[in-house]
Amino acid sequence: MKKIYLSMALSAIVALISCGGHSATEKSSVEETPWDNYFVGEIDFKDLAPDTKGSEIYHHIIPDAPAYITKAARQVLSTLYYSPDDSIPGIKNIEYTLEDMPGVSAKDGCPPDIKIFYSTQHIERAFGANDTAKLDYETKGVLYHELTHAYQLEPQGIGTYSTNKTFWAFIEGMADAVRVANGCFGPEDRPKGGNYMDGYRTAGFFFVWIRDTKDPEFLKKFNRSTLEVVPWSFDAAIKHVLGDEYQIDQLWNEYQVAVGDIKA
Missing domain, CATH: 3.40.390 (Collagenase (Catalytic Domain))
Incomplete structure (x- = not known):
């Protein structure tokens, strides 16, 4: 009985969700990408x-x-x-x-x-x-x-995912940045403190903040920097993408102040 009830309940919920989608007319007006x-x-x-x-x-x-x-x-x-x-x-x-x-x-x-x-x-x-x-x-x-x-593209000239922490932090940070950028992590999911070298959400929210405050194309440019900055490093990539006046640690400090994790 539980299995039948679960199936019926799920079917009803899915039906309700699909009712909130776009109509055929609306879909036809959406521009192709x-x-x-x-x-x-x-x-x-x-x-x-x-x-x-x-x-x-x-x-x-x-x-x-x-x-x-x-x-x-x-x-x-x-x-x-x-x-x-x-x-x-x-x-x-x-x-x-x-x-x-x-x-x-x-x-x-x-x-x-x-x-x-x-x-x-x-x-x-x-x-x-x-x-x-x-x-x-x-x-x-x-x-x-x-x-x-x-x-995603991968850093070059610095080893591999399993041998170099910078490589690892970039890979996992970008994966969660894409998740944040597409609305599948909310503000309540952001870890406090830490460092961008922690990868995952800690780096992901930071990368999206850079996109939102410095360059709307940052994630694309940061991904591509792995082809253009060899050997790759966070600071060299940041300078390549945003300009020589930027440093990764200064940006991290600015971000931490902006989100309220530390005081200016």
Whole structure:
């Protein structure tokens, strides 16, 4: 009975949400973007945990996973790049799996073949309050983060993700910056204090603040700086993108004052 009730409740909620979408007339008036027909890679969606509650919830909220993932991928690309003509890692295949395992999500592989898993256990936890909108917000945000890892550019001349903390902080900071920039982290999710070298949300909110206060194209330029600044460093990239008068540590201090974490 519980399973039937869950299915009926979810179906009703999804129906209500879809009622708030754009009408066919509104959609036809939306201008096409350069990304609308961009090939993001073949989406190979596999549910490896079909008997779990998390799987049931996922399929009710996201009835067409490949379309959902494709739309998110194009949003990530439009955040990181100016146009499809930019230097973008060529992705031919994205294997996306639902799996009954601890954790949240992770990306593996490198272009042209990417693998991403999403935990059905995490889906169940995120849906604990039966809040469909909250779960969609979380699922989309996690997807933005992992897809950023698929498409983002990487620092050169400083080692690798596992051997250099600057490399790591840039990669994880940019992934959460894309999530912040697309409204899937709110102000309440911003960690206080720390340092941009902490990566993830700490760096992500900082990068978006730079975009909002210094240069609206900062995320695109910062991503591309990995091709233009070799060996790459935060300070060299900041100077390359914003000008020689800027220093990363001074910007971090300005940001901390602006968000109220420290006093001027």
